[in-house]
Amino acid sequence: MSRKLELIVLAIILIFAVLFIYMSSTTDAEYGGADGEAENVINEITGGTYEPNAKPLWEPPSGEIESLLFGLQAAIGAGIIGYFLGYYRAKSKYEKEPEYKGKKSPEGDRQSL
Amino acid sequence: MHIMEGFLPTPWWQVWFAVSIPVILYGIYKMNRLVNEKREILPLLAVAGAFIFVLSSLKLPSIITGSCSHPTGTGIAAIMFGPAISAVLGIIVLVYQALFLAHGGFITLGANVFSMGIVGPAFAYLIYKAGMKAKLNFYAVVFLATAFGDWATYVTTSVELALAYPAGDVLTFAGFMSSFGKFAAIFAWTQVPLAIMEGAVSALLFKYVVNIKSDILVELKVLEDAVVRKLRGTSA
Numbered sequence: 001m002s003r004k005l006e007l008i009v010l011a012i013i014l015i016f017a018v019l020f021i022y023m024s025s026t027t028d029a030e031y032g033g034a035d036g037e038a039e040n041v042i043n044e045i046t047g048g049t050y051e052p053n054a055k056p057l058w059e060p061p062s063g064e065i066e067s068l069l070f071g072l073q074a075a076i077g078a079g080i081i082g083y084f085l086g087y088y089r090a091k092s093k094y095e096k097e098p099e100y101k102g103k104k105s106p107e108g109d110r111q112s113l
Numbered sequence: 114m115h116i117m118e119g120f121l122p123t124p125w126w127q128v129w130f131a132v133s134i135p136v137i138l139y140g141i142y143k144m145n146r147l148v149n150e151k152r153e154i155l156p157l158l159a160v161a162g163a164f165i166f167v168l169s170s171l172k173l174p175s176i177i178t179g180s181c182s183h184p185t186g187t188g189i190a191a192i193m194f195g196p197a198i199s200a201v202l203g204i205i206v207l208v209y210q211a212l213f214l215a216h217g218g219f220i221t222l223g224a225n226v227f228s229m230g231i232v233g234p235a236f237a238y239l240i241y242k243a244g245m246k247a248k249l250n251f252y253a254v255v256f257l258a259t260a261f262g263d264w265a266t267y268v269t270t271s272v273e274l275a276l277a278y279p280a281g282d283v284l285t286f287a288g289f290m291s292s293f294g295k296f297a298a299i300f301a302w303t304q305v306p307l308a309i310m311e312g313a314v315s316a317l318l319f320k321y322v323v324n325i326k327s328d329i330l331v332e333l334k335v336l337e338d339a340v341v342r343k344l345r346g347t348s349a
Binding site for chain 2 (some may be wrong): 019
């Protein structure tokens with residue numbers, strides 16, 4: 001199995017990682033959120049007169065809690081991806097085995113996702 | 114990064130809801146029909162939705178602007194299921210972030226669905242179809258489609274904000290362009306390196322799906338049988 005694509009993707013990520021480490025040590029960029037910067041531009045354009053017409057229903061009480069919830073979001077997604085890719089992988093592997101066909105039960109089709 | 118809660122004045126937040134709601138309804142209808150006809154696609158639908166969950170949770174630093182934003186992850190869903198179903202998957206993530214993270218919002222949900230769930234995926238879908246028609250390398254096409262889909266999302270966000278906050282008191286073309294330049298300088302430029310990374314990771318995920326479950330991609334008419342055999346034979 002060729003790993004060419006994996007190597008290309010790894011190289012792209014590494015290039016950005018190295019550039020980021022270099023830039024973050026040579027410049028004093030804050031790496032704040034782009035949405036926060038947009039808020040500044042809105043204030044600049046409107047001369048600070050715009051009042052938000054709604055507030056978030058609930059805000060994470062601290063940056064730590066916010067990181068927790070972002071991390072949770074990633075974990076839920078990663079878990080689902082891993083589960084189903086593993087399911088597909090095992091399924092295609094066992095379906096190729098000769099003895100699998102004989103074992104196929106009548107409800108096999110109904111259960112197969 | 115989505116438009117923050119409360120930061121779209123009347124009538125713009127209503128306008129984006131009016132545009133997005135029909136697409137969402139159509140997407141729900143299409144998704145129901147697809148799942149009823151082909152139950153075996155359910156896990157793939159879950160994977161596509163989960164991919165949006167993962168990618169939109171990763172706030173990455175952008176070396177161009179020195180600020181952070183996150184990729185969208187919607188390109189995969191767009192290629193597999195089309196833009197309407199992607200909009201439905203996208204709204205799940207947008208609601209999660211608006212509810213628990215104060216990121217995006219409910220007033221701005223319509224605008225955020227339009228940019229991330231509709232325009233981005235539509236671009237990804239069109240680029241994918243065009244690329245495959247031109248018989249380019251499949252993974253290169255996935256890269257281009259998902260990277261430009263991501264980027265189109267943030268260009269759209271800039272358009273939405275520029276329409277709501279044009280320079281000057283009334284909406285003129287010059288005022289729109291002036292504000293669009295300012296918002297695009299934040300969103301579109303920040304997004305360039307992130308979009309490239311999203312494209313690369315999306316191509317990689319597609320490789321695994323092709324390797325282990327290519328028959329579903331053929332059935333969904335994402336790939337032709339001949340292309341699958343070539344992919345598995347040469348680069349699998």
